[in-house]
Amino acid sequence: MIRLDNISFKYAGSEAFALRDINISVGAGEFVGVIGPAGAGKSTLAQALSGVVPHVRRGDFYGAAWVDGSDTVNTTPAELARSVGCVFQDVESQFATTMVEDEILYALENFSVPREDMPERVNQALLDMGIGDLRERSLFSLSGGQKQKVALAAVMALAPKLLVLDEPTGELDPKSSVQVLRLLQLMREKRGTTIVIVEQKIMLLCEFADRLIVMDKGRIALDGSVRELLNQPDQLLELGVNCPRVTSLAARMKARGWTNREPPINIPEAERMVREAIS
Numbered sequence: 001m002i003r004l005d006n007i008s009f010k011y012a013g014s015e016a017f018a019l020r021d022i023n024i025s026v027g028a029g030e031f032v033g034v035i036g037p038a039g040a041g042k043s044t045l046a047q048a049l050s051g052v053v054p055h056v057r058r059g060d061f062y063g064a065a066w067v068d069g070s071d072t073v074n075t076t077p078a079e080l081a082r083s084v085g086c087v088f089q090d091v092e093s094q095f096a097t098t099m100v101e102d103e104i105l106y107a108l109e110n111f112s113v114p115r116e117d118m119p120e121r122v123n124q125a126l127l128d129m130g131i132g133d134l135r136e137r138s139l140f141s142l143s144g145g146q147k148q149k150v151a152l153a154a155v156m157a158l159a160p161k162l163l164v165l166d167e168p169t170g171e172l173d174p175k176s177s178v179q180v181l182r183l184l185q186l187m188r189e190k191r192g193t194t195i196v197i198v199e200q201k202i203m204l205l206c207e208f209a210d211r212l213i214v215m216d217k218g219r220i221a222l223d224g225s226v227r228e229l230l231n232q233p234d235q236l237l238e239l240g241v242n243c244p245r246v247t248s249l250a251a252r253m254k255a256r257g258w259t260n261r262e263p264p265i266n267i268p269e270a271e272r273m274v275r276e277a278i279s
Ligand SMILES: Nc1ncnc2c1ncn2[C@@H]1O[C@H](COP(=O)(O)OP(=O)(O)OP(=O)(O)O)[C@@H](O)[C@H]1O
Pocket: 011, 012, 014, 018, 036, 037, 038, 039, 040, 041, 042, 043, 044, 045, 057, 089
């Protein structure tokens, strides 16, 4: 679904490269989490997948990027949007209308979804995001979290093959964050949607993603399964990524010789490890 061959990118007028020698390939149906410190290049990477980089945010682009078979340099973001749905880190900048319902309809109209299917798609998206009561509200009157939910509803209504989400839960409380990730998981199960999500809440990613990519200074610092990465807590810490508490608990227990298990990646596994150690 995605292939990036030696991508490097420097914003126009900027001295430093925001992306350096990026090589990634992501298969259809994969659920990939992207983490890393501020300024690491996560948003630039997300924008390279939607064609915003280099078509809208311009600069020097090197290498080749294919998304759903299209070369992103020779394909416009509008064409790419047929297979890639995005939620930007700054959701406001992507709104095209002023009302919640219009925002979702606008997306569907742009993609020539048959008129008779629209009401059902809009209803389902509002229902999925739990924002049915916001349908007739002005986008300007919404909180940051509500805006994020509208942007997510609009992109989910489109049911794209690839979803690229840049910190979509940044303004959401823990409960809504889990709901969003569950919905993504459902889309993947039902439709085989490929998901790339930039997300700070690492425990959420551990629960839902298959694979984590850690970025640092424009490069891919680590790329592997959730389990592989959590097995390298020292490298993660060095990159400024806080390990989930269950992982650091496991490391401390291991240091004391209380367990020799692989680090747990979720609460049930951690519970098993602790019970085993106690007995
Ligand atoms: N429009 C722009 N013009 C010039 N430089 C930019 C632009 N956007 C980002 N950069 C620079 O590119 C680098 C990568 O930025 P990017 O926003 O991709 O990082 P990030 O990992 O998403 O950070 P954050 O966690 O803060 O969202 C940074 O050094 C940033 O200052």
